[in-house]
Amino acid sequence: MTPAELMVKPGTEWATVYARARAAAPEAFEDDRLLNFWGGRWRREGTPVPAVSPVDGTEIAGPPMVDAVAAAKAVRASLNEHRTWSFAPLTERRIRIAAALDDLAGHRDLLALLLVWEIGKTWRSATADVDRCLDGVRWYLEQIDGMLADRRPLRGPVSNIASWNYPMSVLMHAMLVQALAGNAAIAKAPTDGGVACLTLATALAARHGLPLTLISGSGPELSAALVRSDIIGCVAFVGGRHTGGAVAADLVATGTRHILEQEGLNCWGIWEFGDWDTFAGHVRASFEYGKQRCTAYPRYVVQRRLFDEFLSAYLPVVRDLTFGHPLAVAAPEDPLPELDFGPLINDAKAKELCDTVADAVGRGGVPLYQGDLAAGRFLPGQQTSAYFAPVAILDPPASSPLHHAEPFGPVDTIVLVDTEAELLSAMNASNGALVASLACDDESTAQRLAADLRAFKVGINRPRSRGDRDEVFGGAGASWRGAFVGGELLVRAVTDGPPGERLPGNFPAYTLYPGA
Template sequence: SATQLLRDPRELVNGVVPAAGREGLAGDTPASTGASDFSCNGATLETPPSYTYKNASLVNFVYPECQEKMRTALREVRARFGQKHPLVIDGKEIWTDKLLKSVNPSAPDEIIGYVAEAGIPETERAVKAARRAFETWARTPVEERCQLLERAAAILDRRRFELSAVEVFEVGKAWAEADGDIREAMDFCLFYAHQMRLMGYPRLTQNVPGEESYQHYWPRGVALVIAPWNFPVAILCGMVTAALVTGNAVIMKPAEPSAILGSLLMEVFQEAGVPPGVLNCLHGRGSVIGAYLVDHPDVEMIAFTGSREVGLRIWESAGKTRPGQRELKRVVCEMGGKNAVIVDSDADLDETIVDTIYSAFGYQGQKCSACSRLIALEENYERVMHRLLAAAASLRVGNPEQPGITVGPVIDETAYHRIQEIIEKGKTEATLAFQATNIPDKGYFIPPTIFTDVKPEMTLSQCEVFGPVLSVLKARDLDDAIRIANDTDYALTAGFFSRSPANIERIKAELVAGNVYVNRSCTGAVVGRHPFGGFKMSGGGTKAGGNDYLLNFLVPRVVTENIMRHGFAPETTPERRAEFLWPPQLDAGLGTARRA
């Protein structure tokens, strides 16, 4: 039959038949391998469930039914404009006297909604709730924590068009960009659940007769998650799920411009069954509650994605030990980039131009991975520019509520004026080669802009713009291009277009970036396939969506036992064993009482 012909050959070799139609979402029970390689002080236990992780699919808006679902969602979300959303602390809705409003960057007079603004009292209450909840959550078995994430993924899938529509209004994303953000959030849920099942059980360090020595991991404690607005569901969800599945209690602070989406994600986890206090949602000013939480002695770790300026302040502050603090704070900091794409002399320009335009101007260039510098070799420069300028002229700028828009508004008035200042300064340093026209009068719209005659030392080459501005530099040869590309404080993404196998291999070895892409866009990392993150001033080298990302949220521990009994030892030592869960006695030791 067709079904038999399409079966994975590994199923036939291993004799493992996965659950029919498995998509990796909530309610699935992964197929057991049937092996028995677990031990609990000599007793064998069933192997933990396992399955092959699979990324969620993207919505294809070519199909009329998908377009209609999106239009319906946009109408329904618009009808809810002005709703108020509370803080969530210890599972309870908390209202305050102050509200923060969230507006539509395409039409700033439209208020998407309001959120309650937290002050220091609410923030302290959230820390205490998380501390209490941690003692129970840390002892919750790995499988239960993984299933919470899978239920959340299923709810995200069910609310996919609704959440995408909110992104269109609240942060100005085009349809496909908004859907991609929700898809990535689902992927984070499923991937981190999968990873935790693989690493969440004690594993034998070496097989030595007469001794069992197992390494395993415990959670860190209370994790603070500070998220950006540009991927308002995906990045927030990714950091939150990594902290939750590893057994930490979480205080999440969504970015102010995307506060409504933060509240909606909180609803998703509440529906999925997150226990009270395990996940708390605070809205407020970063300079007030964010700074307070970073300095708090009861916050063991901080996961941050955002600007270099804020990230460095967090890193510096977290390094100071304060009265009552018993843990060294762990900081996961993912910051910006000044990403370069090099075009070799023999590059396929059809491929190069399409991917460069998308990398530079997709979501208005408001991605830390966006192409900000295009470096073309001299012998190919004129051909590249001719094709690039023609392609840029085809960009559709407008309100992303309409299908087919490729460039929407920047996030707010502050960003609008900052980017305009960079463009005006660029006009005095370089040559303005292209600037789009037919820009909407209403809203924070910046025209896609291309500068040429840019030199490596100019502001346009060194400053992260975070807007629809592309700087084009000319290189003498590949040596010069690599030197220019690497000559920044950042090391996040980089790209190379070429047909030369030798040059491609050289680029793989010499480009200084956390993610190097060859003959494709330098944006659009996929969870599990492209672990994402940079170094230098782009971050601490962590890789979101990678096999080792969860280790940032854990502390390693080794338990060793002499198992010789009157000169005899078991013939075999199991590879893995049951969990060493967070011990109850720590409630009076390392838990709440330790900070009294």
Template sequence: MPKIIAPEVEFSKLLADLKQATPEIFTADGGYFNLLEGRWQEPGQPKPFHSPIDGSDIGSLPMLQHDQALRAVRAAKGEAAAWAATDLDERKRRVQDCLDQLRPHIDLVSKLLMWEIGKTYKLGFNDIDRAVEGVQWYVDNIESMLGDRKPLGLVSNIASWNYPMSVLLHAVLVQVLCGNSVIAKAPTDGGFISLSLTFAIARRAGLPVTLVSGPGGELSDVLVKDAAVDCLSFVGGRYNGRNIADALAAQDKRYMLEMEGVNTYGIWNYSQWDTLAEQLTKGYDYGKQRCTAYVRWVVERRLFPEFLETYTKAISSLKIGNPTLVDKAGDKLPDLAFGPVINARQAEDLDRLYADGLKTGAIPFYEGKLDDSLFLPGQDRSAYRAPRALVGLPRQAELYFKEPFGPIDSVVLVDRVEELVGEMNISNGALVTALGSDDEKWATRTGKELRAFKVGVNKLRSRGDREEVFGGLGESWKGAFVGGKLLVEAVTQGSPSQPVLGNYPDAVLLPEKA
């Protein structure tokens, strides 16, 4: 018997639930509005959106043009002064009201994220739950972090599609809690439906939030450069990040630019293969579509046979398939490592990078296969890719200096510690890195030579939650660091004697502990 889509995650059911929960986000013909000037309006130029799960049409992005986005920015800035003058207790009350209204919709948001960006239910749930509980921590602790600091004004947010809740929504609600008005651009590649739900609830709670959709090139001048924007929070690729950094160079504007780097894991004098196996499987969460995914393994040459055996056994155990399918109604949703990548275009780019690696001399040592039983017969699989891995990636390969943002690993073999450090620093800065070694003192000492914001010893590092700070070194990050009290400081102004920690053109101001 072929599998079926679980009735509780049928998109038609989720859409009906969404219309009941937040009818204001819809046009009369079932399209979507933008949120600007305090209300849902402006359907823009609808752009069809297809789910990565099966290619089905699940709605259209309400794409705005420059002048409409400029209206949104100016109106959002117009809310800043009154909100900044609202006392902290009232701001806390309204953000708490927003969280209380969001909690009954966590399940719906989790399921929408499956269709929008291909997450499994578990990963979708984790995304919205981390957002809600993370902001709750800030509500409970904001007084000690805020002190006498003042809001900046209007904060503009441009974020990638992979974590619309735990990154974008979380940041927006903390920025508002700190006394700023906020505008956010919905990611074009996915997340606009679930974000519309959550922003509708935030607006109902009386929070000064604005949500717009539109082409990046058309809206960037407004959301980045306009004088009404006092602070920019960006999460995305290095190409766009560098362009934004250049645009901000001549402006006196606070910014936080999170970009990718090649996050590496070094293996030296190591024998803890069972532990590594667990880390390898964990590392494939969401198909490595994470800015903190470890995609480059720098391995002491004599250890490669054990690494190869461990890798093959661990990764061959992963299940990749359609995350909505069950054998019969009432069954639990499947326990998959991951589903599709974000879209067929990204899948094709992964194929291109892999082929280029082979063409330039890399050797494939793992090529996974998709299991037909984890899909509907005849369904669109254009966005699905199984794990693949290469060893001996040469420097002329594009993948050597680039994060694939998908399920491709590469391995570089080294004979000396100096080689290991050099290969681990290949991308001129990273968000996270790790060293695996039986000699933890050596690993801790060597870790100080690695250009990453967070260094793990025999463990993976991640963005973190609540009080944990986050940032990057080199080209992986520009501007103020975030996380914990640093996120509050990033979107507020203190006295001249209170510098905002971050990675700046003329200095890197680091926290004591990352």
């Protein structure tokens, strides 16, 4: 197939998708701009910022950025809603949220298409993001009675600040569970993308009387209202360590309950291992969404004597990866393509990775594989500045960010080791991670090694994930601060329990949440 044969699948063009969103929720979209939502009303406050899609540079709706004054008004309005909602019977809360889920499910494909255009997800990844939100909240609807026994809502609304990569399955999911637990929920829309999807989702949910707030703005401008305000009952943050550190510093003085999920270098260690066919399948799956997710595995720590076998399994996979325009088809009736990944979040991120890789190689890193954008599946003449072909670097130099930090893109690094001590040291390079995995034929050896890994979850011959339903999620070291979440702990993190209760999590030993 030649590039000239490809076209955007009819009906999935940005103009068509945006028009469908406006028709579905006209109260939230005014002309060609998005609105902010607080106090039960959609508002024009805020200055729209121009935005382009990472998919092909198409102009799309940008976030309507509010200032600190408007944000403070929104938080006060949310507190008023919180005071009323917290007294609503659980039966009523469950009915309203179930109805909101039905509306969201009815617009599932539209929400997914917005995610494709705004943050470059493939169709498979976008629909999975929406489905995980809906299925996850339905699970909480079934389990919530036992989770709320002897518990009560927080003293104020929950403030949510999350990265752009999972607007539905992380941000919207969290807000709906927080509301189910009796809290008003505030979300700062990610500046880099996903705001139109969140606007539509918030509009559909708000029609059922849920106490949600959605505002856009810069972090420094809004931090006084969303982080430092004594009105806030809990701050839930998902993002990088730099921004997370600033949020944590702001919280020191307030003592506000917090959940801070931050990045870490998730590693896959390979020691005394031989099931390479299974491993190859895990490698391919790891490239979902171009590794732009908190549980991606960008580092392989490999026993030196297994390096040739590792390469024989690894290289064919990365050479066979497919990437390109997520909505490009050869004929109108064709299904959307099954790609491994699409673009990065923007062209600035693609350039950053390009520069980082070049610097690492220039300092002595060995380029095991460098993909070519020419292998991508693109429209004729399409802008491709946000795309990045897969790269693998052997032994990234200690002076490179690739040595200790998460690249957040399709860049793998491989480190060779000779002893178990070296394996553990290399896998603990970032002082804490969310997940790690060990490929090892002997489970007892793997379990022994896992005990010394600075990761919250360790998989034996399999990857680990968030586990938003019946499994606890957190991080070790600098990858997490505050309360752990997942299943019952997510509900406990946003409710108060018996006097003197101590929530499980990573926070200083002296921390006791006010009101707990």
